[in-house]
Amino acid sequence: MPADADLNLLIALNALLSEGSVSKAAERLGLSESAMSRTLARLREATGDELLVRAGRAMVPTPRALALRDRVKALVEEASAVLRPAGPDLNLSTLERMFTVRANDGFTEAFAHLLVARTAREAPGVRLRFAPKPDKDVRPLREGLIDLDVGVLGESGPEVRVQTLYRDRFIAVVRQGHPLLIEGEITPERYAACDHVITSRRGRITGPVDDALAAAGLTRHVAVVVPSFGTALSTAAATDMVALIPASYFEHLRASTALRSFELPVPTEHITISQMWHPRLDRDPAHRWLRSVVLEVCRSYRATVS
Secondary structure, eight states: OOTTOOTHHHHHHHHHHHHSOHHHHHHHHTOOHHHHHHHHHHHHHHHTSOOEEEETTEEEEOHHHHHHHHHHHHHHHHHHHHHSOOOSOOOTTTOOEEEEEEOOHHHHHHHHHHHHHHHHHHOTTEEEEEEOOSSOOSHHHHTTSOSEEEEEOOSOOTTOEEEEEEEEOEEEEEOTTOHHHHSSOOOHHHHHHSEEEEEOTTOOOOOHHHHHHHHTTOOOEEEEEESSHHHHHHHHHHSSOEEEEEHHHHHTTGGGOSOEEEOOSSOOOOEEEEEEEOGGGTTOHHHHHHHHHHHHHHHHHHTTTO
């Protein structure tokens, strides 16, 4: 395409070929007849063809014009669709798309099956890919490598959109028959005296629980640091260690495991879980639907962990 090509000529050409008349094309585009005549002259020069020729009092298209008519109409309609704001309607039954959701294993194990089931019912052509969350780097969102980032708000970047999904909290989990459960009240002192297994992708051994214990003059012994909550639970099941687990993660396991949970004997703040996305996807109808599904699934489940 020449660098100086005037794409507005396509709109005029479409009107001329559709109407077969300079005067009617001018009326259609809100131009004067003389202005449309000058545009037809430019089109003849650009295409090297007469396009419309006089036949008595009417004008008839040349063979080149007939060959171009449907193609030009399709081009103009496609360009108009590109520049038109996206409508609110979305046909989920025919939507085919892959969405990549980045989240830690706690969220994925607690909610992935619910999101997959909901998606399969509403949009069977949509596929979900859950990517691990090794850090809070915003670059995958900016570069389009992921569609949605779920987790605790971190260094997300000023342009990233954020929506709260639910509030979570940490609970303690132990094996059935653990001494903490059968030897009286679970006090901060008894809790701190146990060996602990914690989860950290970066190998950290302290956190808000340690701060709360320190305020009471206590420290706990972290015996094991593991990279996933599932490993923490299996460790707790095989030992007398106490695992620290998000309530939302343990809730879906509660009925099928011999492990037992209890509230922490020291106060800790709740955790706010959010979904984050890049603003270029803000008005995309399919992405808006995905965000609504994630929000509804999480909020309907929130009552069990609050």
